[in-house]
Each structure stands twice: as structure tokens, then as C-alpha cells.
Amino acid sequence: MEAATNEKEPLSLGEIREVWPLLSMVDRIQAFELLPRDEAEDFFFGLDAREQARVVAGLPPREQRSWIRLLPPDDAADMIQAAGLEKREPLLAMLDEPTRLEVLALLAYAEDDAGGLMNPRYIRLRPDATVEEAIRYLRKQMNELPRTIHYAYVLDADQKLLGVVPLRQLFTAPPLTRVREVMRTNPVTIPEHMDQEAVSHLFAQNHFMALPVVDAEGRMKGIVTVDDVVDVVQEEATEDMQKLGGVAALDAPYLQIALPHMIRKRVGWLSALFLGEMLTASAMGYFEKEIARAVVLALFIPLIISSGGNSGSQATTLVIRAMALGQVRLRDWWRVVRREFLAGIGLGLVLAIIGFIRIVTWERIFHTYGPHYLGVAATVACSLVGVVLWGTIAGSMLPFILRSLGFDPASASAPFVATLVDVSGLVIYFTMAALILRGTLL
Amino acid sequence: MEAATNEKEPLSLGEIREVWPLLSMVDRIQAFELLPRDEAEDFFFGLDAREQARVVAGLPPREQRSWIRLLPPDDAADMIQAAGLEKREPLLAMLDEPTRLEVLALLAYAEDDAGGLMNPRYIRLRPDATVEEAIRYLRKQMNELPRTIHYAYVLDADQKLLGVVPLRQLFTAPPLTRVREVMRTNPVTIPEHMDQEAVSHLFAQNHFMALPVVDAEGRMKGIVTVDDVVDVVQEEATEDMQKLGGVAALDAPYLQIALPHMIRKRVGWLSALFLGEMLTASAMGYFEKEIARAVVLALFIPLIISSGGNSGSQATTLVIRAMALGQVRLRDWWRVVRREFLAGIGLGLVLAIIGFIRIVTWERIFHTYGPHYLGVAATVACSLVGVVLWGTIAGSMLPFILRSLGFDPASASAPFVATLVDVSGLVIYFTMAALILRGTLL
Numbered sequence: 001m002e003a004a005t006n007e008k009e010p011l012s013l014g015e016i017r018e019v020w021p022l023l024s025m026v027d028r029i030q031a032f033e034l035l036p037r038d039e040a041e042d043f044f045f046g047l048d049a050r051e052q053a054r055v056v057a058g059l060p061p062r063e064q065r066s067w068i069r070l071l072p073p074d075d076a077a078d079m080i081q082a083a084g085l086e087k088r089e090p091l092l093a094m095l096d097e098p099t100r101l102e103v104l105a106l107l108a109y110a111e112d113d114a115g116g117l118m119n120p121r122y123i124r125l126r127p128d129a130t131v132e133e134a135i136r137y138l139r140k141q142m143n144e145l146p147r148t149i150h151y152a153y154v155l156d157a158d159q160k161l162l163g164v165v166p167l168r169q170l171f172t173a174p175p176l177t178r179v180r181e182v183m184r185t186n187p188v189t190i191p192e193h194m195d196q197e198a199v200s201h202l203f204a205q206n207h208f209m210a211l212p213v214v215d216a217e218g219r220m221k222g223i224v225t226v227d228d229v230v231d232v233v234q235e236e237a238t239e240d241m242q243k244l245g246g247v248a249a250l251d252a253p254y255l256q257i258a259l260p261h262m263i264r265k266r267v268g269w270l271s272a273l274f275l276g277e278m279l280t281a282s283a284m285g286y287f288e289k290e291i292a293r294a295v296v297l298a299l300f301i302p303l304i305i306s307s308g309g310n311s312g313s314q315a316t317t318l319v320i321r322a323m324a325l326g327q328v329r330l331r332d333w334w335r336v337v338r339r340e341f342l343a344g345i346g347l348g349l350v351l352a353i354i355g356f357i358r359i360v361t362w363e364r365i366f367h368t369y370g371p372h373y374l375g376v377a378a379t380v381a382c383s384l385v386g387v388v389l390w391g392t393i394a395g396s397m398l399p400f401i402l403r404s405l406g407f408d409p410a411s412a413s414a415p416f417v418a419t420l421v422d423v424s425g426l427v428i429y430f431t432m433a434a435l436i437l438r439g440t441l442l
Numbered sequence: 443m444e445a446a447t448n449e450k451e452p453l454s455l456g457e458i459r460e461v462w463p464l465l466s467m468v469d470r471i472q473a474f475e476l477l478p479r480d481e482a483e484d485f486f487f488g489l490d491a492r493e494q495a496r497v498v499a500g501l502p503p504r505e506q507r508s509w510i511r512l513l514p515p516d517d518a519a520d521m522i523q524a525a526g527l528e529k530r531e532p533l534l535a536m537l538d539e540p541t542r543l544e545v546l547a548l549l550a551y552a553e554d555d556a557g558g559l560m561n562p563r564y565i566r567l568r569p570d571a572t573v574e575e576a577i578r579y580l581r582k583q584m585n586e587l588p589r590t591i592h593y594a595y596v597l598d599a600d601q602k603l604l605g606v607v608p609l610r611q612l613f614t615a616p617p618l619t620r621v622r623e624v625m626r627t628n629p630v631t632i633p634e635h636m637d638q639e640a641v642s643h644l645f646a647q648n649h650f651m652a653l654p655v656v657d658a659e660g661r662m663k664g665i666v667t668v669d670d671v672v673d674v675v676q677e678e679a680t681e682d683m684q685k686l687g688g689v690a691a692l693d694a695p696y697l698q699i700a701l702p703h704m705i706r707k708r709v710g711w712l713s714a715l716f717l718g719e720m721l722t723a724s725a726m727g728y729f730e731k732e733i734a735r736a737v738v739l740a741l742f743i744p745l746i747i748s749s750g751g752n753s754g755s756q757a758t759t760l761v762i763r764a765m766a767l768g769q770v771r772l773r774d775w776w777r778v779v780r781r782e783f784l785a786g787i788g789l790g791l792v793l794a795i796i797g798f799i800r801i802v803t804w805e806r807i808f809h810t811y812g813p814h815y816l817g818v819a820a821t822v823a824c825s826l827v828g829v830v831l832w833g834t835i836a837g838s839m840l841p842f843i844l845r846s847l848g849f850d851p852a853s854a855s856a857p858f859v860a861t862l863v864d865v866s867g868l869v870i871y872f873t874m875a876a877l878i879l880r881g882t883l884l
């Protein structure tokens with residue numbers, strides 16, 4: 001009985017935020033409906049598009065309409081996209097006519113386009129209005145404008161963008177000045193099909209609060225505000241990081257994704273890497289006689305190949321992130337090769353020295369590696385330089401190769417590079433052994 | 443001669459942005475000084491704090507003062523911090539007295555604190571002012587306010603935050619209403635010592651344009667605006683990704699960091715991993731007799747240990763990113779173990795089946811693995827389930843262990859997990875071999 005009573009007691013906004021991920025959909029809707037309207041609005045705006053779609057779907061039809069109409073066109077478009085194709089028509093039908101047209105236009109953009117991030121509502125001014133007229137117009141329009149406004153945009157009769165006026169400048173200018181005189185010409189603009197990752201670089205570099213989106217003819221289509229960019233930056237970093245770790249992008253929070261779905265996201269790459277790694281068994285088979293003759297060589301195989309994998313993982317991580325941040329471009333490949341060549345030599349030498357000392361010391365203390373231990377130590381040391389250098393070059397160049405072929409450079413995941421380097425690492429190691437140990441151990 | 447003439451021709455803003463990273467400091471200053479003042483300002487605001495400090499240092503003293511005074515207090519504090527300790531005093535001396543005090547207060551915050559992101563200038567209103575008075579006050583103050591404003595903050599006589607008024611609401615309210623009646627009470631606030639990563643979650647979740655920073659007594663200290671958060675999100679993601687790839691955070695763009703410095707950032711982890719990986723040589727030494735008796739076992743060593751490393755890399759990447767996004771907290775560890783246990787079993791079984799089929803097929807076609815090939819195939823398959831399961835559990839739990847010990851979970855890099863799993867993978871493999879092949883091959 002007591003549990004039942006507790007269930008009816010409304011949760012506070014803070015409590016709902018806390019327990020939301022743990023509640024069933026029915027309990028979520030119940031808790032949501034018990035919130036006072038203004039807190040419910042705050043909460044609703046804070047949900048991501050998928051959650052908004054689920055909440056709306058759980059409400060009675062009459063309320064659905066009021067919630068979806070609350071969203072600005074860009075957020076409504078995101079929500080309708082997240083709700084899935086079969087719900088698109090009924091949801092669109094709930095919007096008023098002008099918003100429906102705006103949302104339809106937004107849904108036509110690819111998801112990763114600047115156009116998909118854009119809000120089609122913004123403040124338009126004519127260049128020949130006076131500042132006084134502009135302010136009067138502004139105050140009248142405020143209720144229909146986006147929640148946050150920073151700039152007014154000055155358009156000509158063809159909707160072409162002439163300039164931008166920061167609102168602060170508008171409010172402090174003498175009332176009879178023309179808008180044309182206070183506007184900034186040649187503003188930074190975003191082409192409507194620019195990739196959202198490139199959009200986020202523009203914002204990160206320049207600390208803009210909003211940027212205008214224009215089509216190929218320079219006609220204004222809408223604005224992108226910086227608050228939407230924070231999400232994009234998070235999402236893109238998450239995707240890149242997951243790919244780098246050898247997982248397909250999850251597209252949902254870790255604890256919320258269904259287990260079979262998560263296994264599917266991981267099994268693809270894991271199996272592909274496993275198939276690639278099978279080449280090591282073939283390579284090892286090729287050197288089976290050498291191993292039978294000198295088992296001591298087998299002892300260092302994991303050490304050698306993992307060093308190549310680790311140095312490759314470092315290089316590929318650095319290059320992929322630098323590419324994502326726009327710090328390294330395709331045409332920089334030669335500068336990167338030069339740097340990584342020198343870094344690879346340096347890092348390889350450090351590991352070679354540590355490895356050489358380790359083998360010689362162990363032999364002096366434990367007498368484990370036999371009479372030809374110096375040859376073994378030299379083989380391991382030389383292989384380390386070769387393997388680390390190769391790992392570094394392969395790890396840094398793979399993202400360039402993928403990008404120049406039109407693939408996502410982040411697919412050059414650390415495990416992918418490690419697998420690539422494992423096979424060649426074995427070949428380097430046994431070739432060195434043949435060169436150095438021929439006539440003694442082999 | 444022609445080259446010399448070209449050098450004097452001023453570059454456009456776009457050209458400077460393009461070639462900036464390639465120019466020497468002297469050429470940068472020269473190009474900067476040739477820009478028209480408004481373009482130079484745009485460019486200067488777009489530079490990061492370190493670059494701003496360098497540009498200011500390169501200008502004549504008189505101009506230095508004008509540029510540093512242009513920056514809002516939070517950006518000035520960032521620049522002074524980036525310029526280094528020895529330049530702190532002379533730079534501070536160039537500020538006007540009130541700004542100097544504000545900047546000093548900001549410099550006292552730890553770099554990763556919310557306080558370090560904060561702008562101490564914002565719009566203050568009294569609760570009993572009328573909307574008309576508030577708007578009049580606002581228009582008068584606009585020139586001294588931050589470049590972008592969204593909300594006015596209502597404070598009592600003790601500087602305690604009573605509520606927030608969106609400017610849009612202020613402009614559309616009836617002129618004689620009291621500010622108290624249009625403000626929103628219980629606004630979301632940021633404690634002054636909140637970590638900047640937590641600050642970025644608040645913004646990412648809720649699409650705020652600015653949030654107020656308060657001290658423990660609820661007194662308003664300043665505001666954090668969303669444009670500064672974009673940088674934080676980028677930076678934190680870069681750091682996490684670099685750590686995940688087994689590199690110490692670079693703290694500078696890839697192509698700009700000096701080569702010896704970059705090698706230092708990589709050699710530490712690489713050597714540590716190498717030392718850890720040496721345990722594989724010891725483990726292999728322990729099984730030397732088994733390898734000598736059945737060389738065929740050696741062939742699958744790279745395959746087995748890399749599968750453990752790859753599955754561990756997937757698990758650690760997913761958990762670290764979910765932790766960074768606040769989706770997984772320390773107390774969720776048991777839910778994560780359960781999921782990863784099931785995922786590890788599933789993934790291990792898939793690889794085991796592929797591996798088993800591969801060995802049996804190869805034997806049928808090439809007759810490479812000898813009469814006991816079914817035993818070998820069974821050993822490999824069982825080891826794969828064990829190694830993948832162990833890699834998955836180790837990779838997902840290591841971030842929890844590190845975090846609960848007070849370390850950064852992102853230090854559980856993919857190569858770190860792979861190294862950890864390599865040694866135990868060998869033990870699992872040879873133990874399985876001893877169990878399954880005793881009496882036949884061993």
C-alpha cells in the first residue's frame with residue numbers, strides 16, 4: 001500500500017533528472033505529466049531528440065500537439081527525424097502550416113549538413129531602415145523569434161545577405177542612423193551543405209554565438225547557434241573515439257543500448273580484425289622451421305609485435321585527432337611522414353636499448369637464453385627499431401590513405417593498425433633473425 | 443626584387459588565416475599590423491590564448507596596451523596565463539585598475555574550474571526595478587557589457603542570486619511590471635569550483651546560452667557563456683582520445699609541437715608498455731618446453747593475444763567515453779560488469795567458431811597442423827572465449843578501478859589494456875593447451 005501511495009507523489013525536477021534513465025517509459029510519462037508546466041518545459045527542452053519523440057508518443061494526442069508546437073523548427077525537425085519514418089506524417093500534421101513548411105525544408109537536408117543544424121527563423125532588417133525603426137520592429141517580433149538572439153541580418157530584396165548587425169550595436173547607435181551604416185559587411189557565412197564537423201571548427205576557432213547559413217547564390221537560409229554546436233562537437237568526438245577503439249559508432253548512451261545491438265556494433269570489427277590477424281598464423285607457419293630450431297626466438301614474438309602495435313596506435317590517434325580538428329590536412333602528408341619517420345627512429349632506438357639491456361641482464365643472472373644470447377639480443381633490438389618505425393609510419397599514413405580514398409580517416413582504428421603491423425612485424429623479426437643468426441642459431 | 447615587393451603587399455584576412463601556421467613569428471606580426479583595424483580585431487579574437495600572447499609580445503609596447511585592453515576579463519586572464527609567469531606582472535600592469543582586479547580574481551581559480559571559464563561582467567538588476575527602468579539601465583550599460591548577452595541576473599543587496607530574466611522576456615513585458623514578477627526563480631547555477639568537464643555536460647544537456655556561477659553562499663561571481671564551452675568540449679575530447687591512444691596529452695596542435703617534445707610525450711607510455719610487455723617473454727619462457735614439443739602452438743600466439751587486446755580496447759573505449767559523457771558513474775560498475783560479461787561470452791564464441799572452422803579447413807586443404815589438429819583447434823577455440831571474456835572484463839573495469847583510486851579513467855588506454863591482457867592471454871592459452879592436449883601433443 002505504501003509503495004502505491006509513493007508512486008502518486010510528484011517528483012521534483014532535480015529528482016526526475018536523476019532517476020530518468022532508470023524509469024520505465026510509463027513511469028517517465030507519469031512523472032513528466034505531474035511536473036508544473038514551466039518546469040516540464042525546461043525539462044522537455046533539455047531532452048535529446050529521441051527522448052522528446054518518446055515522451056510525445058506517450059502523451060494523449062491533444063497534449064502531443066501542444067508540445068510539438070512548442071519546439072522551434074530545427075528542434076521539431078530533429079524530433080520528427082528521431083521518431084522514425086512511420087510517425088513522420090502524423091507528427092508533421094500536428095504543426096501549423098508555416099512551421100510545417102519550414103520543418104519539411106529542414107528534413108530535406110542530410111543529417112550531417114549545416115542545413116540540418118539550422119534554425120530558419122532569424123531577425124531580418126532592410127538596409128535603409130533607421131535604427132529606431134529597426135528596434136521598434138524587433139520589439140514587436142520578439143515573441144515569434146528564436147529563444148536566443150544575438151544578431152540581426154540585413155537582406156536585400158532577393159534575400160541576399162548584405163551584412164550583420166550585433167543587437168548591442170543596434171541598441172547603442174543613434175536612432176536616425178541607417179542600418180546600412182552600422183552593419184558589418186563580408187560576414188563569415190556557412191554554406192548550406194557544409195559538413196557539421198567543419199561548422200563546429202568555425203565556431204570553436206572564432207567564438208561566434210550564431211552564424212548565418214547561405215545557399216550557393218548567397219541567399220540567406222537560416223542561422224546556426226552555438227548551443228547546437230556543443231552537441232555536434234560531443235557527438236563527433238564520441239564517434240571518432242569509438243571508431244578509434246575499434247567499435248562501430250554506438251549512436252546511443254552505453255547503458256541504454258540493448259545488449260544484442262551493442263554486440264552487433266562490436267562483432268563486425270572484432271571479426272574483421274580476427275580474420276586479418278589470421279595472417280599472423282600463416283606468417284608464423286612460414287617460419288615454423290626457424291622456431292623449431294631456435295625456440296628462444298618465439299619468446300620475444302609478443303614483445304616485438306605489440307611494440308609495433310603500440311607505436312602505431314599512438315601515431316594513428318595523433319593524426320586522426322589532428323585531422324578532425326582541422327590541424328592537419330591531406331596536403332600535409334609529407335610533413336607528417338617526415339616527422340613520424342624521425343619520431344619512429346627515436347622511439348625505436350629507446351625501446352631497442354631497453355630490450356638489449358633486458359636480454360643481456362637476464363642472461364647474466366638467470367642464464368636463460370643460451371650461448372648465442374648476444375645474437376638474440378641484437379636481433380630483438382634491430383627488429384624493434386624496424387617494427388616501431390614501420391608501426392609509426394603505417395599508423396600515421398593510414399588515415400591519409402583512407403581520407404584520400406573518400407573513407408572516414410577514423411576507421412584507421414588503433415586495433416586495425418595493430419593488426420596490420422603484427423603481420424609485417426613478424427616478417428621483419430624473422431628476416432632480422434635470418435640475417436643476424438645465420439650460421440649460429442639458425 | 444619582385445619577391446621583395448610582394449612581401450610588402452598586405453594579405454587579406456582569409457589569406458592570413460590560411461598561411462598563419464606556416465609563417466615565422468616576425469612575418470605573422472608584420473601581416474597582422476597591415477590588417478585594417480576591424481579585421482585585425484576579428485582575427486585577434488579568433489586566436490587562441492597562446493597565440494594572442496605571442497602576437498601581443500611581438501607588438502610595440504604602446505600597441506600592446508590597446509590590444510590587451512580590448513579583451514574581456516576572462517580572455518585577458520587566459521592570455522596572461524598562457525604568456526607564462528615571468529610576463530604576468532608587466533601584462534597585468536597594462537590593464538586599467540578595475541579590470542586588473544577582475545583578472546587577478548580569475549587567475550586565482552584553478553585552470554579546470556568553472557571559475558576559470560567565467561566572465562565576471564554581466565547584467566545586474568534589482569528585483570524591485572520596473573521593466574522600463576531595467577531597459578533604460580541596460581541600454582546605458584551596453585558598451586561595457588560582454589560582447590554577447592542573453593540574460594539579466596537579479597541580485598539582492600548581498601549579491602545573492604534571486605532569479606534570471608531572459609532579455610527577450612524583459613523587452614516584451616509591460617513597462618511597469620516589476621523585475622521580480624518576470625524573473626525565473628531557482629535557475630540552474632554552476633558552483634565556482636565545478637570541474638569544467640561537468641560544466642560542459644550541463645551545457646550539452648540543456649542548450650543554455652549562459653549560466654551563472656555562484657559561490658558556496660549563493661553569491662553571484664560571473665557567467666559562463668556557451669561559446670567558451672565549445673573549446674572545453676574539444677579540448678577534453680582531444681585529451682581523452684590521446685590518452686586512449688597511449689600518448690600523454692599533447693597540449694598543442696600536432697604540426698606545431700616541437701619534435702623532441704612530441705617524442706617525450708610518447709616515449710613514456712611506450713617504454714612503460716614495453717616493460718610491461720616484457721612479462722610476456724617471461725611467461726613464454728615458462729612454457730618454453732611446451733613450445734619446443736609442439737611448435738604448432740606457437741603459430742596461434744599472436745592471434746590469441748591480439749584478440750584479447752582488441753576486445754579489451756573496445757570495452758575500455760566504450761566505458762571511458764560513457765564516463766566522460768556522464769552516462770556511466772562509479773556506482774554503475776555492477777551493471778557494466780554484467781553487460782560486459784555477456785558481451786564477452788558472445789563475442790568470444792563468435793571468434794571461437796571462426797577460429798575453429800579456419801583451423802579445420804586449413805588442415806583439410808593444406809595438411810599443416812598434424813594429426814592432432816582437432817585438439818589444437820579446440821585449444822584455440824576455448825582460449826579465444828577465455829581471452830576475449832577476460833579482455834572485455836579487464837578493459838571495462840580498469841577505468842572504474844582508476845577512477846575509484848582518484849586517477850583519470852582515460853589513462854586505461856587501449857595499449858595499456860592490450861598489454862595487461864597479453865600476459866594473461868598467454869597463461870590462459872597454455873593452460874588450455876595443457877588441459878586439452880595432455881597425452882596427445884604435450
